[in-house]
Amino acid sequence: MIKIAPSILSADFSKLGEEVIQISKAGADYIHIDVMDGNFVPNITFGPAVIKSIRDKSDKIFDVHLMIDAPERYLQNFYDAGADIITVHVEATKHLHRTIQMIKSLGIKAGVSINPATPVEMIKYVLSEIDMVLVMSVNPGFGGQKFINSSLEKIKEIRTLSKTIDIQVDGGINKDTIKQCISAGANIFVAGSYIFSGDYKERINSLKEV
Ligand SMILES: O=C(CO)[C@@H](O)[C@H](O)COP(=O)(O)O
Numbered sequence: 637m638i639k640i641a642p643s644i645l646s647a648d649f650s651k652l653g654e655e656v657i658q659i660s661k662a663g664a665d666y667i668h669i670d671v672m673d674g675n676f677v678p679n680i681t682f683g684p685a686v687i688k689s690i691r692d693k694s695d696k697i698f699d700v701h702l703m704i705d706a707p708e709r710y711l712q713n714f715y716d717a718g719a720d721i722i723t724v725h726v727e728a729t730k731h732l733h734r735t736i737q738m739i740k741s742l743g744i745k746a747g748v749s750i751n752p753a754t755p756v757e758m759i760k761y762v763l764s765e766i767d768m769v770l771v772m773s774v775n776p777g778f779g780g781q782k783f784i785n786s787s788l789e790k791i792k793e794i795r796t797l798s799k800t801i802d803i804q805v806d807g808g809i810n811k812d813t814i815k816q817c818i819s820a821g822a823n824i825f826v827a828g829s830y831i832f833s834g835d836y837k838e839r840i841n842s843l844k845e846v
């Protein structure tokens with residue numbers, strides 16, 4: 637069973653609470669929340685206070701994608717804000733294993749993300765410690781970019797290393813690219829611009845039907 641995680645980066649921020657309600661009703665499995673610090677990535681979004689303000693709008697899984705340097709500084713804050721999964725970038729933390737242990741000690745799921753230029757080898761020795769790998773299929777920072785094809789090879793490689801781990805793909809997901817990612821072995825799909833530029837339910841269903 638695949639899961640769809642709409643990214644609220646493409647939502648209308650002036651009515652974020654209403655958007656989270658609507659996307660949940662439309663069939664989202666996870667609410668994907670992109671946190672950016674203007675340092676690890678060249679864009680700034682929102683932090684724990686905003687996440688806390690929308691937590692009571694949905695009972696879906698809050699999937700928090702941290703695109704911030706040294707994320708270990710803020711794990712407790714995102715947990716307190718209502719995160720169910722926290723994903724950190726391997727490129728953003730000096731002691732990845734320790735950061736993963738910190739997330740797990742909060743009693744929630746831990747994900748690790750790799751950028752398009754980062755090899756799977758970088759996360760090989762933590763795979764047994766984590767719940768999810770997030771394969772970035774665009775360079776992180778913005779929605780609406782084109783899917784990078786070399787991500788497919790990385791998904792296959794991770795699936796060979798683990799039959800059971802969740803593999804999430806993020807960036808440029810639409811009706812066509814999702815098919816290729818499913819064939820490669822991924823099972824959770826983040827989609828921002830594709831879902832939010834149409835009828836939410838119809839778009840989510842079109843991804844689930846492939
Ligand atoms: O993490 C990110 C971007 O850094 C994503 O979650 C985007 O929000 C995906 O947007 P689309 O490529 O689906 O428009």
Ligand SMILES: [Co+2]
Nearest residue numbers: 670701806826
């Ligand atoms: Co994301």
